[in-house]
Amino acid sequence: HHHGKIKSFPKDDASKPPHLTAFMSYKAGMTHIVRDVDRPGSKLHKKEVAEAVSVVEAPPMVVVGFVGYVETPRGLRALTTVWAGHLSEEVKRRFYKAWHKSKQKAFTKYQKRWADASKASDGGAPMAAEIERAKKYCQVVRAICHTQVSKVKIGQKKAHIKEIQINGGTTAAKVDFVTGLFEQEVKVADVFSQ
Numbered sequence: 082h083h084h085g086k087i088k089s090f091p092k093d094d095a096s097k098p099p100h101l102t103a104f105m106s107y108k109a110g111m112t113h114i115v116r117d118v119d120r121p122g123s124k125l126h127k128k129e130v131a132e133a134v135s136v137v138e139a140p141p142m143v144v145v146g147f148v149g150y151v152e153t154p155r156g157l158r159a160l161t162t163v164w165a166g167h168l169s170e171e172v173k174r175r176f177y178k179a180w181h182k183s184k185q186k187a188f189t190k191y192q193k194r195w196a197d198a199s200k201a202s203d204g205g206a207p208m209a210a211e212i213e214r215a216k217k218y219c220q221v222v223r224a225i226c227h228t229q230v231s232k233v234k235i236g237q238k239k240a241h242i243k244e245i246q247i248n249g250g251t252t253a254a255k256v257d258f259v260t261g262l263f264e265q266e267v268k269v270a271d272v273f274s275q
Contacts, residue, residue, distance in 0.1 A: 090246035093221075097249035099258035101224060104272045105243055106139035107233045140232035141266035145172055147259040148244055149219030149252075160219055163211045165263040166192060171240035172227045180239075215256050222247045222255040224262065 090102050114134050118125040146164035150157040168188055174180045176187045215222065224247055227240040247255045 084241055084243075087243070087245070091248060093246075093248045095250060099247050099250040099255045101226075101245050101267065101272045102248050103243070103245045104139060104267075104269055105142055105226065105228050105241060106137045106269070107228070107235065109136045109138040111135050138233055139269045140229045141268045142226040142228055143169065143172075143264065143266055144224050144226050144259065144262040145242075145264065146225035147215070147247075147256070148223050148225060149215035149256070150221040150223070151218055152220045157221055161211050161215050162225075163215070163260075164188065164191060164225070166196070167264055168192075169240075171230055171238065172242065174239040175227070175242055212256060212260065216253040219252050219256075222252060222259060224259050226267065229266075 087103055111133055113131050115129050115131050118128055118130055120126050144165070145168055146162060148162045149160045151160045173185065173187045177183050177185075223244040225242060226245050227242045230237050230240050247259060249255070250258070
């Protein structure tokens, strides 16, 4: 089963507030619509045509991390990856071939580090050093999002994961925007307006 690839992200415009630039969804089926053609000069102009349309189901996605990239002369280079403190079982399944047989240890050490950091006396945010590094050096920030596959009726339990670029604002603003979204649900309406 191949999942789609985001060929390119929209061009970044620092004057806009930080926002996500893509969304993942599942094709549920197809239907057809009848619409008026608005193409002056064509002989179909103002006539009705029936067209096939796909129906797409888009349950909210969850943000579970971000990757910071540095622009180098030979393209982007990933500088640092920060994950959230709690990952749902759906995501962790993505890191295994045989989930039921495994000890399911993915990210256990990372979560421990996260817990220790939040218990630390200075009340420091976990992974603060990584986050600072990202703010200082990175030009491109992409959120690691996954779908909630359990909400779609396709017998699959393993979430699909994608990096989605964050456009708008400074790098620091982007990083704050992403860390604010950690473990939160993002709905389609939050990404695309009507």
